[in-house]
Amino acid sequence: MNASTPPVTASPRRAPGPPGRWGLRNLASFARDQLGLLRHVADEYGDVARLELLGKTYFLVSHPDDVEAVLVKHARVMLRDGHSVILERALGKGLLTSEGDLWKYQRKLMAQAFVPRRIQSYGAAMASVTAAGLGSWRDGAAINLHQEMSRLTMEVVADVLFGSGLTPADIELVRDSMETVNEFFANSPEAITLLPAWVPTPRNRRVTAAVARLDELIFRIIARRRAGEAREDLLGTLLAAQDDDGARMSDRQLRDEAMTLFLAGHETTALALAHTLYLLSTHPEVERRLHAELAAVVGDRLPTADDVRALPYAERVLKESMRLYPPA
Numbered sequence: 001m002n003a004s005t006p007p008v009t010a011s012p013r014r015a016p017g018p019p020g021r022w023g024l025r026n027l028a029s030f031a032r033d034q035l036g037l038l039r040h041v042a043d044e045y046g047d048v049a050r051l052e053l054l055g056k057t058y059f060l061v062s063h064p065d066d067v068e069a070v071l072v073k074h075a076r077v078m079l080r081d082g083h084s085v086i087l088e089r090a091l092g093k094g095l096l097t098s099e100g101d102l103w104k105y106q107r108k109l110m111a112q113a114f115v116p117r118r119i120q121s122y123g124a125a126m127a128s129v130t131a132a133g134l135g136s137w138r139d140g141a142a143i144n145l146h147q148e149m150s151r152l153t154m155e156v157v158a159d160v161l162f163g164s165g166l167t168p169a170d171i172e173l174v175r176d177s178m179e180t181v182n183e184f185f186a187n188s189p190e191a192i193t194l195l196p197a198w199v200p201t202p203r204n205r206r207v208t209a210a211v212a213r214l215d216e217l218i219f220r221i222i223a224r225r226r227a228g229e230a231r232e233d234l235l236g237t238l239l240a241a242q243d244d245d246g247a248r249m250s251d252r253q254l255r256d257e258a259m260t261l262f263l264a265g266h267e268t269t270a271l272a273l274a275h276t277l278y279l280l281s282t283h284p285e286v287e288r289r290l291h292a293e294l295a296a297v298v299g300d301r302l303p304t305a306d307d308v309r310a311l312p313y314a315e316r317v318l319k320e321s322m323r324l325y326p327p328a
């Protein structure tokens with residue numbers, strides 16, 4: 001310890017926050033309007049605020065410098081938040097929910113699916129699925145933008161993960177089941193209170209059944225691939241991925257990673273796109289500049305992953321939209 005290190009005090013300063021020891025009132029506000037509660041706490045109590053929820057203490061860190069300190073500078077000592085265990089109901093122990101050695105091991109294996117050559121092929125799938133998906137849009141028609149973006153990004157993720165290995169009936173099953181799972185994680189009291197899966201509320205039963213349907217499909221696809229059906233898609237790369245000793249992922253681990261990519265990959269991008277399109281509609285001068293850049297770089301052909309480098313304005317538009325409305 002050097003002379004300038006402050007002494008450790010017996011009673012560290014407590015971050016300010018709304019009153020109440022068990023946080024029941026906070027829980028009610030959180031269930032009603034998550035973002036509203038967080039905004040209120042940040043506005044009222046400052047850059048580092050304390051929030052009690054169901055007897056647990058959370059800290060809301062709002063200043064960008066503090067956020068960086070937590071996520072970057074001290075990343076090594078940070079664990080996943082206790083709440084993300086609820087995600088395991090659908091994701092098992094994939095990259096988003098695993099920690100420590102399992103996470104490190106899997107992260108290295110999964111990196112084999114995200115090398116530039118693979119990214120280029122995902123880009124091609126994204127462009128062609130999007131072009132086909134937008135075919136049904138008509139000038140002047142009213143659409144629900146978020147629904148349309150969810151449909152599109154789900155088809156993109158399905159195509160990138162499983163190639164043409166899904167039938168239209170499979171895609172329908174995935175869409176239905178994923179909607180149930182998304183709704184459960186985003187809004188349900190069961191997820192907020194970490195209610196165990198065995199408690200037979202209607203929503204708990206629906207989500208268990210949805211995950212079982214998805215499992216049946218994913219394990220069926222994995223079995224087909226192991227039996228010799230080879231495809232050049234993300235799942236194919238994960239099936240072939242080997243560690244330094246030549247070991248590969250078990251069926252269960254593959255299932256968890258595939259489900260994680262599916263869930264993490266589609267609703268985030270759908271929200272990012274929906275918010276970006278909404279913001280563009282309210283900022284016509286930005287929309288004009290974006291169109292001009294796209295016309296100059298891409299023109300009438302389908303875009304490729306390599307084009308991204310030549311689209312700095314598009315990147316800034318997307319980043320600003322995600323800064324304003326972070327999808328995750």
Ligand code: HEM
Nearest residue numbers: 095096107260261262264265266268269272322326327328
């Ligand atoms: C606009 C789009 C996206 C946003 C805003 C977003 C946001 C995030 C955030 C905030 C995390 C960190 C979560 C945490 O550690 O607590 C994360 C992790 C992750 N995301 Fe995304 N994501 C997006 C798109 C995607 C896509 C397209 C995929 C896959 C196809 C994906 C797969 C993952 C995975 C696997 C992790 C866990 C990584 C790890 O811990 O090693 N995400 N994402």
